[in-house]
Amino acid sequence: MAHGAGGKATRRLIDGLFAPLLYESIPRHLGDAAFLEGNGRSLAVTTDGFVVTPLSFPGGSIGELAINGTINDLAVSGARPGAILASFVLEAGLRTEILEAEVRAMATAAKKAGVPIVGGDTKVVEHGKADQMYITTTGIGSPLPGLTLGPEAVRIGDRIILSGPIGDHGITILLARGELDLEAAICSDTRSVYPLVEALANAEGADLHWMRDPTRGGVATTLNELAIDCRLGIHLSEEEIPVRDQVRGACELLGLDPLHIANEGQFMAVVDASSADRMLAVLHETPGGEEAQIIGEIRDEPAGAVLAVSGYGGTRIVDMLVGDPLPRIC
Amino acid sequence: MAHGAGGKATRRLIDGLFAPLLYESIPRHLGDAAFLEGNGRSLAVTTDGFVVTPLSFPGGSIGELAINGTINDLAVSGARPGAILASFVLEAGLRTEILEAEVRAMATAAKKAGVPIVGGDTKVVEHGKADQMYITTTGIGSPLPGLTLGPEAVRIGDRIILSGPIGDHGITILLARGELDLEAAICSDTRSVYPLVEALANAEGADLHWMRDPTRGGVATTLNELAIDCRLGIHLSEEEIPVRDQVRGACELLGLDPLHIANEGQFMAVVDASSADRMLAVLHETPGGEEAQIIGEIRDEPAGAVLAVSGYGGTRIVDMLVGDPLPRIC
Numbered sequence: 001m002a003h004g005a006g007g008k009a010t011r012r013l014i015d016g017l018f019a020p021l022l023y024e025s026i027p028r029h030l031g032d033a034a035f036l037e038g039n040g041r042s043l044a045v046t047t048d049g050f051v052v053t054p055l056s057f058p059g060g061s062i063g064e065l066a067i068n069g070t071i072n073d074l075a076v077s078g079a080r081p082g083a084i085l086a087s088f089v090l091e092a093g094l095r096t097e098i099l100e101a102e103v104r105a106m107a108t109a110a111k112k113a114g115v116p117i118v119g120g121d122t123k124v125v126e127h128g129k130a131d132q133m134y135i136t137t138t139g140i141g142s143p144l145p146g147l148t149l150g151p152e153a154v155r156i157g158d159r160i161i162l163s164g165p166i167g168d169h170g171i172t173i174l175l176a177r178g179e180l181d182l183e184a185a186i187c188s189d190t191r192s193v194y195p196l197v198e199a200l201a202n203a204e205g206a207d208l209h210w211m212r213d214p215t216r217g218g219v220a221t222t223l224n225e226l227a228i229d230c231r232l233g234i235h236l237s238e239e240e241i242p243v244r245d246q247v248r249g250a251c252e253l254l255g256l257d258p259l260h261i262a263n264e265g266q267f268m269a270v271v272d273a274s275s276a277d278r279m280l281a282v283l284h285e286t287p288g289g290e291e292a293q294i295i296g297e298i299r300d301e302p303a304g305a306v307l308a309v310s311g312y313g314g315t316r317i318v319d320m321l322v323g324d325p326l327p328r329i330c
Numbered sequence: 331m332a333h334g335a336g337g338k339a340t341r342r343l344i345d346g347l348f349a350p351l352l353y354e355s356i357p358r359h360l361g362d363a364a365f366l367e368g369n370g371r372s373l374a375v376t377t378d379g380f381v382v383t384p385l386s387f388p389g390g391s392i393g394e395l396a397i398n399g400t401i402n403d404l405a406v407s408g409a410r411p412g413a414i415l416a417s418f419v420l421e422a423g424l425r426t427e428i429l430e431a432e433v434r435a436m437a438t439a440a441k442k443a444g445v446p447i448v449g450g451d452t453k454v455v456e457h458g459k460a461d462q463m464y465i466t467t468t469g470i471g472s473p474l475p476g477l478t479l480g481p482e483a484v485r486i487g488d489r490i491i492l493s494g495p496i497g498d499h500g501i502t503i504l505l506a507r508g509e510l511d512l513e514a515a516i517c518s519d520t521r522s523v524y525p526l527v528e529a530l531a532n533a534e535g536a537d538l539h540w541m542r543d544p545t546r547g548g549v550a551t552t553l554n555e556l557a558i559d560c561r562l563g564i565h566l567s568e569e570e571i572p573v574r575d576q577v578r579g580a581c582e583l584l585g586l587d588p589l590h591i592a593n594e595g596q597f598m599a600v601v602d603a604s605s606a607d608r609m610l611a612v613l614h615e616t617p618g619g620e621e622a623q624i625i626g627e628i629r630d631e632p633a634g635a636v637l638a639v640s641g642y643g644g645t646r647i648v649d650m651l652v653g654d655p656l657p658r659i660c
Contacts, residue, residue: 013452018433018450021430021437022450033449043373046415047468049451082366085377086352086377087379087466089381099347103352106351107351116353118353119377120377121377121466122379123334124331124334125464125658126658130460130461134464136377136417136451138375138377140373
């Protein structure tokens, strides 16, 4: 299970097996989307499988997640989402109402984001050979002009902006499974972050250096990957990282670190220090960006690692997610 | 299960649920790929889930099928395959050798076809929540110049060319399951048909009116869909349809019609009568096209239906596949 959790084991699987065999020219840094060039036009493409359980949960459902997750992968790669394809694996005996609800959720999310669904496929497997349904979505987008994103664009002194509170999605899924005797008034954060990304790109696109959405493995895993890729150190101010009380409480009870919990409606941007305050203001003025924060900065040390500084001045190394405390959260 | 078989129930599911909800502008005729326009460039895109069981079988395996199936959907839509994305759902406990073998099969098939794999995703579900592995592939291609394909381009008098013998794939899968006390020296026909399609397009592209690969539901279902879409009648000369003896024998024993059996390496083209012989010659000269045949023609009657004429002059209506005698063949 750990190989699917988005942490260290996943990276070993990708770097050790998939990438060397599948990708003829291994991308130096694996991003959320790939870019294709041809006929004078560049395209961004991304694909993602969704296996979340339960299928629906406070704030969202698998169909809605499949649309917004793919939109967000394009958005944080610096692309405007243009079209989506959807492929379904359905378990025989799945109730029509459940299928219809998810198809409707996809249509609603796609319409809200203004991204057409242009094609799809359906396969049915025997009862017991899938868990109701799995959905794979593929997104195709156009690169936003004027952006040069990637770990190689990240500089010492750059600031890290986080779009809003973390951990809502992972904790919501955990509670929705009903395996814990724990309740909290909390919803998944699932949404399209494209409007926020577009606002930043329009305001100070040239000063945007890197973006990612901290999904599987959470903020900690995503920033560790960045630290490794750019060979610089990441300093986080722990008290600046927005975490709702319910999420913090659940994490304390369960011995989890909010930095490892998955998000579905947040993203992080590394930006030039000179523009950081202005970029934060742009997010605050954009609907859905009101809770954005500058949570840290890039330094030379500890190279390849992430350091969190607590409110009391204590520091700790924040590692990637190891193992999988929360399987199948997306 | 019938909803996944590619026949009548699948069409009801797509026309009744998916298309009205998902596709803002419902394509009048659902093809194997969708076309996107933008920035003066047109793109062909297609997505397909693969759930074949067993994972490997004489002549191929799920990974190889996932690459060639997607290449073929682009090819018969009249597009040159340009890039593939792959998304995996893996069952926890899947043996590494099996995963590696399929990843290798994908890499080999992609390399042979000259199409790069540019991205992917992996999800892991608990043991018992998938049948070893499912793969979804998405293909992106560029439309071949000079082609106008579609049921609306089909005319009375047009000829139907079939690229080679039918039923090999479906019967191979059926035998590979070992549930029947039946053996035959037969292999899946899985392969890329793009070289054959390209040869036709280069030779007489303007006279190519329609192409499809007869996968789930076989030749009968694919041609019934064409008959309905173009509102014309399709006459097949049954004795011209190439079927290997082993396939014919297995079908007779099992009470199956070879016209309903799935193929993974064949395609059909409807071509202008004036070019039909020349197109057939082009296929015969192209490696892999030696067994192509002209198997029928388009007439005005019976509108919306497919008629097969036997060697003795008898005729029968060939219906779409109903139910699913062979689930999970791709």
